[in-house]
Amino acid sequence: MGHPSSDPNQNLEVKLPTLSRSAREGWGTPVRLGEIMQIDDSGRRGFLRRAGLVVPGFALVGEIPTSAAKSAAEMGQPEPTAAVFYDVTTFGAKGDGRAIDSPAINRAIDAAAAAGGGTVYFRAGNYLCYSIRLKSKVGIYLEHGATIVAADPAADSAHSYDPAESNAPWESFQDYGHNHWHNSLIWGEGLEGVSIEGSGLIWGKGLSRGWGDGPVAEHAGVANKTIALKNCRNALLRDFSILHGGHFGILATGVDNLTIDNLKIDTNRDGMDIDCCRNVRITNCSVNSPWDDGVCLKSSFALGYARATEMVTISNCLVAGSFEEGALLDGAFKRFAADAKVPRTGRIKFGTESNGGFKNIAISNCVFDGCSGLAIETVDGAVIEDVSVTNLTMRDVTSAPIFLRLGARMRGPAGAAVGVLRRVNLSNITCSCAAGARVSSILAGIPEHPIEDVKLSEITIAHAGGGTKEDAQRQLAEKEKEYPEPNMFGTTSAHGFFVRHARGVEMSGIKIEHAGEELRPAFVMDDVEGADFGRIKLAVTAGVPAFVLRGVKDFSVYRSRPVPDTSLASVEKQDI
Numbered sequence: 001m002g003h004p005s006s007d008p009n010q011n012l013e014v015k016l017p018t019l020s021r022s023a024r025e026g027w028g029t030p031v032r033l034g035e036i037m038q039i040d041d042s043g044r045r046g047f048l049r050r051a052g053l054v055v056p057g058f059a060l061v062g063e064i065p066t067s068a069a070k071s072a073a074e075m076g077q078p079e080p081t082a083a084v085f086y087d088v089t090t091f092g093a094k095g096d097g098r099a100i101d102s103p104a105i106n107r108a109i110d111a112a113a114a115a116g117g118g119t120v121y122f123r124a125g126n127y128l129c130y131s132i133r134l135k136s137k138v139g140i141y142l143e144h145g146a147t148i149v150a151a152d153p154a155a156d157s158a159h160s161y162d163p164a165e166s167n168a169p170w171e172s173f174q175d176y177g178h179n180h181w182h183n184s185l186i187w188g189e190g191l192e193g194v195s196i197e198g199s200g201l202i203w204g205k206g207l208s209r210g211w212g213d214g215p216v217a218e219h220a221g222v223a224n225k226t227i228a229l230k231n232c233r234n235a236l237l238r239d240f241s242i243l244h245g246g247h248f249g250i251l252a253t254g255v256d257n258l259t260i261d262n263l264k265i266d267t268n269r270d271g272m273d274i275d276c277c278r279n280v281r282i283t284n285c286s287v288n289s290p291w292d293d294g295v296c297l298k299s300s301f302a303l304g305y306a307r308a309t310e311m312v313t314i315s316n317c318l319v320a321g322s323f324e325e326g327a328l329l330d331g332a333f334k335r336f337a338a339d340a341k342v343p344r345t346g347r348i349k350f351g352t353e354s355n356g357g358f359k360n361i362a363i364s365n366c367v368f369d370g371c372s373g374l375a376i377e378t379v380d381g382a383v384i385e386d387v388s389v390t391n392l393t394m395r396d397v398t399s400a401p402i403f404l405r406l407g408a409r410m411r412g413p414a415g416a417a418v419g420v421l422r423r424v425n426l427s428n429i430t431c432s433c434a435a436g437a438r439v440s441s442i443l444a445g446i447p448e449h450p451i452e453d454v455k456l457s458e459i460t461i462a463h464a465g466g467g468t469k470e471d472a473q474r475q476l477a478e479k480e481k482e483y484p485e486p487n488m489f490g491t492t493s494a495h496g497f498f499v500r501h502a503r504g505v506e507m508s509g510i511k512i513e514h515a516g517e518e519l520r521p522a523f524v525m526d527d528v529e530g531a532d533f534g535r536i537k538l539a540v541t542a543g544v545p546a547f548v549l550r551g552v553k554d555f556s557v558y559r560s561r562p563v564p565d566t567s568l569a570s571v572e573k574q575d576i
Contacts, residue, residue, distance in 0.1 A: 084118035085141075086111055088127070095125020100151060102129035112138045117193070122146035122200060130154070131162040131223065134188030142200025142240050150185045150223065150246070152206040157221030162187070164218075173301040173412050174353050176217060177210055177224055177247040178275065183217075184228035184251075191229070195236040201329075202226055207246030209269045209291070217247065224248070229255050231303070238262055241329055248273050249287075252280075254303050260285060265294075266328040271319075271346075275300050276307040276356055286318040287346070288328035290336065294319030294346045294371065297361070299382050300353035301412050306381070308357035314348065315364045321346025322370025322396065335370065344398045346371030351405075352484060354382035354419065355412045361387045368394040373431065373441075375400075377484045378419035379407035387424045394431035400486035401431040401461055402441040406451050406501075408480045421445070422452035426459070433463035437495040437514065439486050445501030446480040450527070454502065458509040465516035467495050472520040472544075476500075494548070496522035496538070499531070508534040517541070521548045521575070529553040536560035545575035 089095060091111070092104035105120065105127065112118035117137030124145030132148070134140075142148070154160035164180035171179045181187050185204060188194055208217040208224040217224040224247040229235055231254040241264040242249045249265045250272035252258055258277055262284045265271040271287035274280055275298040287294035295317065299309045320328065321344035327334040336342050347368065350358050354377060368374075373394055378384045394401055406421040441461070445451040476489040476498070492498045496512040499505060505528060512522050522538045523546065525531055531552060538546050538561065546563045549555060555568045563576055 084112065084115065085121045086118055087121045087123065089123065089125075093125075093127055095123070095127050095146075097126035097128055097149065099128065100130060101127040102132055105129065105132050109133065109135050109138055122148070122198070129185065130160055131182070131184065132186045133162075134186065134191060134194050134229075136191045137193045139195035139197060139236075140186075142196070142198035142202075144199045146198065146200035148185070148200070148202045150202075150204045150206040150226070153215050153219075153221045153223075157219075160221030161185075161223035163220060167302060170301050170304050173355070175210075177251070178253070178273075178298070178300050178302050178353060181225070181228040181230045181251065181253065183223045184225040185223055185246075186226065187228040187230075188232055189230040191232045191235075193234045194229075194232060195238070196227065196240060197236065197238045199239055201241045201243060202245075203243045204246045204249075204267075205244060207244070210247040225251050227251070229253070229258075231255070233257050235259070236261075241265070242267060243326060243329055244268055245271070249289075251275065252277055253300070254307065255280075263287075264329055265289070266323075266326055268325055270294075270296055272296070273298055274309060274312065275353065276303055277309050278311050280309075280312040282312070282314045282317065284316045286320075286328060288320045288323045288325070289346045290321045290323070290325070290342045290344050290371075292343075292345050293349045294321070295348045297350045297358055298353040299356035299358060301355045301380075302353075306356040306412070306416075308359050308383075310357070310359040310361070312361045313363070314366065315362075316366070317348075318367045318369065319346050319348055320369040320371055321398070344371055347373060347375060349375040349377070350384060351375070351377030351382075352379060352409075353411075354378045354380045354384075355416070357383040357385075357419075358387065359383070359385055363387075363389040363392075365391045368392065368397060370396045370398070372399045372486065373397045373401040373403060374426075375403040375405075375484075375486070376421070376424065377403070377405045377407070378421050379405065379409040379484050380412050381410060381416035381419045383420045385420065385423045389425070389429075390427045392429045392431075394429065397431055397433050400439045400441050401429070401433065402426065402443075402456075403484075403486045404443045404451055404454065405484040406445040406449055407482070407484050408446055408449070409483065410481070418446075418449045420449075420452070422454075424453070425455045427455075427457045429459045431459075431461045433461070437463035437465065437467065437518070438491050439489075440492045440494045441497045442486060442489070442492065443497065443499045443502055443505065444489075446478060447501060447527075449501065450529075451502045451505075453504040455506045456510065457507070459507075460511045460513075461496065462513040463495070463515070465495070465514035465518035467491075467518050467520035469519045472548075492524075493520060494522060494524035495520045498524050498526075499528055500524075500526040502528045502531075504530045506532045507536070508532075510535070511537040513539055519544055521545045523547045524550075525552050525555070526550045527552075528555075531555045533557040534559055536563065538562065547576040549574045549576070
């Protein structure tokens with residue numbers, strides 16, 4: 001498509017911050033994306049040339065590469081014997097960082113779809129784009145040195161990104177970003193068998209982040225997501241990187257059989273949001289998202305009905321929130337200054353949109369660095385059940401290491417019941433807190449709606465201390481209808497775990513250390529029934545109880561220091 005002379009991208013040469021990438025990744029020595037990157041003949045391009053597959057002006061046909069065959073097998077398709085490659089440059093893409101290449105890229109995608117499927121191939125270059133529209137049975141492959149760049153919105157919205165489609169009458173039940181998919185750099189809806197792969201980069205330069213400086217997401221012609229998928233199945237995202245991804249680096253809504261593997265996301269809002277999806281595998285990903293969540297599971301009402309996110313695994317991932325944007329991708333890992341006004345969020349989280357539920361989910365072998373802790377939340381009626389989390393390390397955590405919240409915001413259709421949070425198992429977690437322990441770990445339901453059957457084991461938490469006697473006496477408001485965040489209650493009256501409105505809580509092998517003076521109890525239990533504690537190790541402060549119990553039934557603690565073995569059938573108020 002053409003664009004008027006007033007287009008902000010007219011005669012624009014794309015330039016990225018210098019990114020130093022390792023030879024193993026094939027990105028070579030420090031380069032600027034305004035330059036046309038070269039790749040040597042040992043790569044995929046060389047393979048195609050030597051095989052006689054580079055045919056000017058047409059698609060490429062030949063023996064399928066091993067990576068493509070592997071991708072097909074993972075998506076449940078028969079292993080192909082031949083592959084068809086549609087080089088975007090043969091459809092008119094320039095890759096020079098000046099011309100708008102999305103019309104040519106969409107022609108290549110259309111040609112592949114019309115032929116029954118194929119791979120749209122991006123050789124090294126900088127492809128300045130508006131919306132790229134995916135099609136079924138078509139994959140995108142980004143070669144080493146290939147970069148898709150989100151153009152700045154055009155002055156004329158008719159020559160810019162695709163418009164945000166209506167999601168009425170459900171739009172009031174979730175944020176603007178969750179209601180639209182077409183206003184994205186790359187999007188697909190109702191598709192089967194799609195993929196984006198390769199060692200290249202997607203830079204969301206011209207995207208809106210949804211607030212703050214930059215384009216306004218709600219304006220016509222503005223995009224706010226790097227990749228958006230809705231009601232798709234058999235989708236694969238692998239090996240590429242996202243820089244400055246807008247409101248969402250990836251938004252997947254109603255996507256089944258989704259694989260996300262070996263991505264690096266270094267961004268200015270959410271890394272990836274998995275909403276109302278089934279059978280999802282997220283593995284080997286690194287996400288730096290200082291201003292919002294890193295990997296976020298959601299269950300909104302955006303599809304027009306409540307659909308659970310279920311059968312999900314997240315493993316071998318890094319989530320971070322204290323690195324400057326771009327410092328993950330260039331390997332510098334430069335942190336923000338201590339006084340920088342950055343929320344340092346970057347966590348793994350369930351919610352906040354929580355209408356449908358979260359079921360049968362396993363998280364393992366993940367690293368949290370300079371970010372918030374693990375958050376599992378249901379506040380809009382969702383059922384959270386059968387969740388296992390194991391083998392986490394958390395360093396320089398900026399808020400509660402563990403936050404389980406059952407609330408009653410109830411943003412959704414009228415008449416929905418308050419949700420349920422039950423059968424959650426957390427084990428083998430080590431955590432150091434960067435900002436002391438102003439906010440402890442929290443397990444909090446609301447009156448008449450307790451959290452149920454939660455087991456925590458083999459957990460070590462180290463923090464700086466600093467809690468006062470006044471802090472220990474604080475009475476925390478319920479705030480059952482408020483937005484859930486660990487800091488919603490202010491400073492907690494416990495420095496280890498604050499547990500309220502819960503049934504069936506078991507903790508074993510818990511160790512809590514504090515470097516400085518700490519005058520709050522390690523545990524505060526309020527309206528709890530069925531609480532078993534074993535092998536608890538706590539630092540000793542003279543005159544400060546280990547446990548404060550209020551309205552607790554069926555409590556026991558055994559083989560713990562410095563607390564004697566104790567069993568209580570019912571107690572209104574007691575310190576131990």
